[in-house]
Amino acid sequence: MSHYIVEPVPGVSGAIRVPGDKSVSHRSLMLGSIADGVTEVSGFLESEDCLSTMKAMRALGVRIEQIGPQAVRVHGVGMRGLKPANHALDMGNSGTAMRLMTGLLSGQSFDSELIGDSSLMKRPMERAAKPLREMGAQIATLDGKPPVKITGGAKLKGIRYELPVASAQVKSAVLLAGLYANTPTTVIEPAITRDHTERMLLSFGCQVDAAHGEVSLTPPTQLKACTLEVPGDFSSAAFFMVAGSINPKKDAVLTITGVGINPTRTGLLDILALMGADLRVVNHRSAGAEPVADIEVRPAQLKGIHVPEHLVPLAIDEFPVLFVAASCAQGETIVTGAEELRVKESDRIAVMAEGLKAMGVTCEVLPDGIRIQGRPAGRNEKDPEAKVFSGGTVDSHGDHRIAMSFSVASLRAAAAIKILDVANVATSFPDFPGTAGSAGLNVTVHD
Ligand SMILES: O=C(O)C1=C[C@@H](OP(=O)(O)O)[C@@H](O)[C@H](O)C1
Numbered sequence: 529m530s531h532y533i534v535e536p537v538p539g540v541s542g543a544i545r546v547p548g549d550k551s552v553s554h555r556s557l558m559l560g561s562i563a564d565g566v567t568e569v570s571g572f573l574e575s576e577d578c579l580s581t582m583k584a585m586r587a588l589g590v591r592i593e594q595i596g597p598q599a600v601r602v603h604g605v606g607m608r609g610l611k612p613a614n615h616a617l618d619m620g621n622s623g624t625a626m627r628l629m630t631g632l633l634s635g636q637s638f639d640s641e642l643i644g645d646s647s648l649m650k651r652p653m654e655r656a657a658k659p660l661r662e663m664g665a666q667i668a669t670l671d672g673k674p675p676v677k678i679t680g681g682a683k684l685k686g687i688r689y690e691l692p693v694a695s696a697q698v699k700s701a702v703l704l705a706g707l708y709a710n711t712p713t714t715v716i717e718p719a720i721t722r723d724h725t726e727r728m729l730l731s732f733g734c735q736v737d738a739a740h741g742e743v744s745l746t747p748p749t750q751l752k753a754c755t756l757e758v759p760g761d762f763s764s765a766a767f768f769m770v771a772g773s774i775n776p777k778k779d780a781v782l783t784i785t786g787v788g789i790n791p792t793r794t795g796l797l798d799i800l801a802l803m804g805a806d807l808r809v810v811n812h813r814s815a816g817a818e819p820v821a822d823i824e825v826r827p828a829q830l831k832g833i834h835v836p837e838h839l840v841p842l843a844i845d846e847f848p849v850l851f852v853a854a855s856c857a858q859g860e861t862i863v864t865g866a867e868e869l870r871v872k873e874s875d876r877i878a879v880m881a882e883g884l885k886a887m888g889v890t891c892e893v894l895p896d897g898i899r900i901q902g903r904p905a906g907r908n909e910k911d912p913e914a915k916v917f918s919g920g921t922v923d924s925h926g927d928h929r930i931a932m933s934f935s936v937a938s939l940r941a942a943a944a945i946k947i948l949d950v951a952n953v954a955t956s957f958p959d960f961p962g963t964a965g966s967a968g969l970n971v972t973v974h975d
């Protein structure tokens with residue numbers, strides 16, 4: 529099992545680029561595959577999660593070429609052109625791939641089975657299966673978990689579905705099945721979640737209307753291939769936003785270039801601003817349907833806050849690294865309304881609390897969040913170099929975001945941090961140690 533050794537460093541600075549957006553990359557393969565014509569994708573994230581989706585689409589008969597670094601060409605087969613795979617489709621570590629594919633495969637004429645790694649096999653799938661069954665799909669799960677078995681040939685009807693949890697994956701699964709329904713489908717969200725599916729469907733010529741927390745899709749006769757540009761992943765940039773904020777190097781600027789700043793993803797910008805961070809979003813431009821900018825980060829003394837609950841879904845993958853920021857803040861940070869963190873690649877509340885405690889941070893696990901005491905008692909709160917973390921060994925429990933978050937903690941650690949079970953960092957950020965190194969962190973991989 530591989531691990532990281534992360535040595536303390538004087539600070540981070542300079543300009544870095546993070547790899548392509550994972551959510552957008554998955555969707556580009558799925559929609560490109562069922563479009564008519566050839567879809568070219570640039571900035572594609574060649575991470576294990578997206579490669580699981582690529583393998584699945586290939587197994588369903590789609591020709592996908594990797595035509596250069598981060599560039600793929602998808603030879604769409606049309607909405608009715610997918611072929612049955614001759615084996616179960618392995619979605620690896622990816623909840624997004626499994627839930628979106630459940631929606632897409634519900635509308636096909638053939639049977640499919642979806643499996644995944646040991647983490648994914650424990651994650652809840654009924655949340656997607658339930659509305660899809662209401663549409664007429666035939667889906668079986670095992671005690672609500674994978675394998676997900678989809679019986680083909682169902683005649684789908686459009687539904688009006690009120691999501692019980694704020695989930696872009698469930699919303700997207702219903703919309704993808706809605707492409708194959710005989711009437712329009714509407715999804716009502718309890719809170720705003722990422723809208724990449726809606727934006728990309730529009731790029732493929734599909735009619736999607738979104739307003740007042742409702743998204744409606746009119747089933748198209750075809751999707752038209754297009755050219756897609758994938759922006760840098762905000763969730764990967766998040767590690768460096770926190771690194772630049774807790775940076776012990778005075779007056780340093782860390783710039784992350786080409787980051788997707790879709791407002792349904794940027795909750796961390798708002799949360800860090802409330803904590804007193806100095807983040808500047810500059811050089812606004814767009815990558816097709818997605819807004820992009822550069823983000824400049826300067827060190828700041830953060831203060832603890834109660835994170836507003838409406839920001840939780842807009843920052844859902846950023847909480848592990850936010851907990852690192854909160855540990856460096858003055859005073860207490862409270863997160864509530866975030867029970868979804870318990871059903872990600874790991875229980876991110878429990879696993880982060882375990883690691884923070886192992887490094888001397890006082891925190892209390894709540895059923896739906898956490899309470900973190902910034903700065904362990906007795907430290908000089910005025911000294912930007914005060915060490916917040918003791919160093920030592922933490923276990924990521926195979927969760928990529930936990931491993932990267934504790935790497936960022938090294939900036940304020942008294943000694944090296946050994947992070948266990950880090951291979952899954954490649955699911956979202958294949959060269960994290962390299963990019964982290966160019967910002968000034970010292971992350972080495974060991975077997
Ligand atoms: O739709 C997506 O691409 C994603 C949605 C979120 O999951 P939920 O929908 O389960 O909140 C997020 O955590 C995941 O990393 C990616």
Ligand SMILES: C=C(OP(=O)(O)O)C(=O)O
Binds near residue numbers: 621929
């Ligand atoms: C939760 C995540 O991904 P997924 O649900 O696709 O496994 C993530 O990347 O943090």
